[in-house]
Amino acid sequence: MTQLTPTRRGFLTGAAGLVIATQLPLAARAQSAAATGSFTPNAFVRVGTDNTITVIIKHLEMGQGAYTGLASCVAEEMDADWSQVRAENAPADASLYTNAAFGLQGVGGSTGLASSYIQMRQAGAAARGMLVSAAARNWDVPESEITVEKGVVRHDASGNSASFGDLAEAATESAVPVEPPLKNEEEFTLIGQKVERLDSMAKSTGASDFTIDIYRDGMLTVAMRHSPKFGGKVASFNPEPALAIPGVERVEQISSGIAIYGQNTFAALKGREAVEIEWDDRGAETRSSEEMVRVWTEAARKPAAVAEESGDLDTALSEAATTLEAEYVFPFLAHAPLEPLDGVIELRDGEAEIWMGSQLQTVDHGVAAQTLGMDQGNIKLNTTLAGGSFGRRAQPGSEFMAQLAEVGKAAGNGAYKLLWTREDDIHGGYYRPLTVHRLRGGLDADGNIIAWDDTIANQSIIAGSPFEEALMQNGLDATAYEGSTRMPYAWPNHRVSWARMESPVSVLWWRSVGHTHTAYATETFLDELLEAGGKDPVAGRLELIKDAPRDRGVLERVADMAAWSGAGTGDKRYGVALHESFNSYVAMVAEVSNQGGMPHVSKIWCAVDCGYAVNPDVVIAQMEGGIGFGIGTAMFNEITLGEGGRVQQSNYDTYRMLRLNEMPEIEVSILNTGNEPTGVGEPGVPPVAPAIANAWRSLTGSTPRRQPFTVALS
Amino acid sequence: MTISLKINGEDRTLDVDPDTPLLWVLRDELRLTGTKFGCGIAQCGACTVLLNGQTRRSCVTPIGAIDGYDVETIEAVEGPEAEAVQAAWVDLNVPQCGYCQSGQVVAATALLREMPKPTDEDIDNAMAGNLCRCATYTRIRKAIRQASDTLEA
Structure with a gap:
């Protein structure tokens, strides 16, 4: 794959020149769409003569609620009736569908709604303006006398009324408003309310089409065999045993392994088992993860690159009345979305069409073009619903797209569905990086925290990717330690350092990225320092965040919700944690008991400040889901490399998810603080594990220093 | 091998490899794509269907083992x-x-x-x-x- 990197980077630099911020597309679009009878005022809205409003969604819907969030912004400003609103995936087109936060089409970092909130409302307001203008012309009345409510356009004085559908054709003749006025918050009727998710019905009846559900005429299904070790390559292979299986059509070597093409999935899967491969492990990672933990730990104990500091840490530590020290180990983690990685490619004489749950469409589109040696204009990339992602479908190097394109290219004209097995997924790398934290803290004689030192050792996600130039500064990859820096707590002397580790094991952002480990290490260690200083976990934190109103807000709210009165003394204990990520503030209290030596979580209280909750029910759902995701991970999940470097887990039996019977009761409270809306897809994950661990320390006297808890406590 | 089943109320006769999991027959042969593949080893439940009214993991159910059964999938689950x-x-x-x-x-x-x-x-x-x-x-x-x-x- 590495041979593609330089040109990929060149491609991305080119893409950056295509940035079109939140500008509305041209009126020419309205003209061209008129032929179909529907009204397309801009690239985001289509009004059919059947009175449906289709909102074109530029971000991948992977469960986070992109359809509902973006569409409700459009519908709000149109004064539409929610029942007439539909959602449709946008094509890959960086000239129209760029994420303002990235400068390319794609979503991640919980930016989906935050970056689109104004743009989608403008698109809706423009559509409304054009419909009103059409009504005014039809009825020969002033626009100012026209009202719109729940999709009905009215002129009371003349008694005229029309639906959007009635006006769709005439509206194509309206001028596109340049700066349509937007509503004030108090005028909202959809934003800020619970609405039915646009994808709920189809997803409850099996009608939704994911990538795996795409079938093309004559399509072959393709299974892969990858090196069992990271960085290994094919030395030689024998396709004959696979080709002898009825239904196996061909076997091809591509840069990332061996591709087996079957007339159907079962044939491809049998062929996958049958093909004989010799691997070349020169250059492969052969260390076990335990060896890696030792190396990472050594690095965290030494001075490393300083990411942030204040005061004079070394003096403060040496003068402290009490010092504490702790080391934490966080394993590699697979994302394990329930729909394994998959994609469909159809090649037709120099043209290609691709279906994929693409999270970074611009990057994927470019890599497809490059791999196929085609002009991007000859490749249509259709974004399909994704059965989960959690970061997995956002690959800065587009390795999966490159594999799909190579699978197509190796076989020529025809349609191919590349489908990974669960084992491919669990063995497949792109993990949350294995991470070690070493923390030191110092208290003065009154129990106040005067020193805080955190050294983090892990691999860089950004280095070596096409995002390196844009995102790495002074050799530092902030995603490696984000959440350890910019903490809200006011202490006079602190230092955060990063030791960059190297391994052929591929790593990737994983739901909440650096915050997955920083929240746990910092919030549990802080809790111990507060205890050592004789302070209550809530009151002690509040003392340290006097000048951080949003942190205070969620912490005070969650303490109220849980009727906080300390960690407790009975069978049920309480732990608290506070963490901001992606500009959303979340605090949680966990109710935990000791069940056979393992934490049993019976209840989580959660307070979230995401500025302004556009879809409160989606916000609550993302907190609930983030909590379940975070608990399952902290309790059970690790990817380990055994002696020789092979991954020891393979499927949901050995990499197990939280189950329904293990899900605690959850109570979520949203603080609307009048700030700009910020994302909620990730921020629900970080605080839950440290809240549980803090309650556990109250029960047992010790903090699990390692995740998962099943390993730490066994 | 020919296998006869009732699928979503309809009698079907299928000529497929009897080892083929029901999941792939439903999806690849019959295009009943509501039933999903998640793990292939009966660990996740995404492929759950009803066989003679009982829940069953279709990913580990060879079609040859259910000749004559009544299969109900998400597409037709009703009542x-x-x-x-x-x-x-x-x-x-x-x-x-x-x-x-x-x-x-x-x-x-x-x-x-x-x-x-x-x-x-x-x-x-x-x-x-x-x-x-x-x-x-x-x-x-x-x-x-x-x-x-x-x-x-």
């Missing part, structure tokens, strides 16, 4: 329990990514057919085998209770 379940699923916005939800709805429907008033423990027992990576579990629980209440009313 008062299924309707109540699906209505509650929509009302409570249960799905997130939605990939597991066909299996969840089929499993919840089977539960309510057998046990119209399940206790929380019954729900836990019946649903613990259906994984949801988005962890929509609190809503699944609530939706089953709501569907149960609707059926009673």
